Amino acid sequence: MGSDKEFAGSLIQxxxxxxxxxxxxxxxxxxxxxxxxxACLLDDGPVRMCGLTELLKIEKSTLSGLVDRAxxxxxxxxxxxxxxxxxxxxxxTDEGRATAGAFKEEIVxxxxxxxxxxxxxxxxxxxxxxxxxxxxxxxxxx
Amino acid sequence: MGSDKEFAGSLIQxxxxxxxxxxxxxxxxxxxxxxxxxACLLDDGPVRMCGLTELLKIEKSTLSGLVDRAxxxxxxxxxxxxxxxxxxxxxxTDEGRATAGAFKEEIVxxxxxxxxxxxxxxxxxxxxxxxxxxxxxxxxxx
DNA sequence: TATTGTTATACTCTATAACTATA
DNA sequence: TATAGTTATAGAGTATAACAATA
Numbered sequence: 001m002g003s004d005k006e007f008a009g010s011l012i013q014x015x016x017x018x019x020x021x022x023x024x025x026x027x028x029x030x031x032x033x034x035x036x037x038x039a040c041l042l043d044d045g046p047v048r049m050c051g052l053t054e055l056l057k058i059e060k061s062t063l064s065g066l067v068d069r070a071x072x073x074x075x076x077x078x079x080x081x082x083x084x085x086x087x088x089x090x091x092x093t094d095e096g097r098a099t100a101g102a103f104k105e106e107i108v109x110x111x112x113x114x115x116x117x118x119x120x121x122x123x124x125x126x127x128x129x130x131x132x133x134x135x136x137x138x139x140x141x142x
Numbered sequence: 143m144g145s146d147k148e149f150a151g152s153l154i155q156x157x158x159x160x161x162x163x164x165x166x167x168x169x170x171x172x173x174x175x176x177x178x179x180x181a182c183l184l185d186d187g188p189v190r191m192c193g194l195t196e197l198l199k200i201e202k203s204t205l206s207g208l209v210d211r212a213x214x215x216x217x218x219x220x221x222x223x224x225x226x227x228x229x230x231x232x233x234x235t236d237e238g239r240a241t242a243g244a245f246k247e248e249i250v251x252x253x254x255x256x257x258x259x260x261x262x263x264x265x266x267x268x269x270x271x272x273x274x275x276x277x278x279x280x281x282x283x284x
Numbered sequence: 285t286a287t288t289g290t291t292a293t294a295c296t297c298t299a300t301a302a303c304t305a306t307a
Numbered sequence: 308t309a310t311a312g313t314t315a316t317a318g319a320g321t322a323t324a325a326c327a328a329t330a
Contacts, residue, residue: 007257007269008250010276015160017279018153020199024284032296050311057162062298064313069296086306086311108150114282115149118274126271127149132260133268134152137159140256142166174319192288204321206290211319228288228329 021114022107029103035070039092039100046079046091057141075099163252171245177212181234181242188221188233199283217241 026036041055053060067090070076075096081087115123168178183197195202212218217238223229257265
């Protein structure tokens with residue numbers, strides 16, 4: 001079926017566009033894209049390095065570098081973990097919390113506004129199906 | 143409304159998952175992710191460098207490096223453009239065409255298969271709304 | 285002068301492997 | 308021994324700025 005190709009093409013196009021929107025907005029807030037992801041994750045409270053490698057699905061050495069750059073930029077700080085002296089927790093600074101809050105608010109606003117330009121019935125279908133679709137593709141990842 | 147946050151969260155989750163699926167499959171075919179994008183674009187025929195910068199939305203210097211690596215890997219070759227001696231056209235090699243074909247076939251298969259795990263009515267809604275949604279987010283890009 | 289493409293430079297993101305410190 | 312994290316190294320992807328060749 002040709003429509004399978006069209007479906008896959010649309011899905012990749014949507015993913016690319018959302019990714020690019022996220023990246024552009026990150027930079028507009030003075031954040032590298034992965035720093036924006038990190039800041040959003042930490043907005044609910046500090047997380048250990050080993051927890052972050054699972055949430056971000058990246059290697060621990062990759063994370064060390066990401067946290068180094070975020071720390072140098074004043075976004076996060078490394079906090080000793082009293083329960084396990086091998087471990088450290090990553091917490092947002094005050095500036096990091098403010099930046100994360102502003103970024104999260106605007107990315108939601110932008111993504112919602114773009115969906116509102118769809119025909120009402122299409123928008124309704126899309127918003128209704130999206131949570132289950134996102135969960136299906138997310139849980140299929142290794 | 144909390145549901146705007148949930149909508150935006152689901153959209154980012156879907157985009158991230160599709161992106162990761164694409165990247166994983168690229169590497170399984172021996173391609174860096176952007177090389178896979180490049181190969182898919184060129185599967186319809188050669189394209190000038192300046193055309194590729196628009197299609198990929200990247201700077202020309204970034205593209206020079208991407209093409210350098212793809213050429214070194216045997217995926218593409220630079221072909222002089224007889225109509226404009228400043229310009230060059232990028233064409234797939236035989237190996238590049240075979241690789242692009244196999245990759246395109248499998249990415250479609252994988253993305254369709256994952257959608258089939260949704261409840262039938264959700265899958266129907268999602269596939270019905272997706273083309274318009276993808277177009278809306280895509281055209282909103284700068 | 286304007287366009288096409290490359291090169292130099294610098295930064296982010298990524299992984300593998302070897303290492304230290306603690307459990 | 309196993310886990311948490313860092314460092315060294317290498318490569319992909321990104322942009323800006325300066326440049327060469329051609330239109």
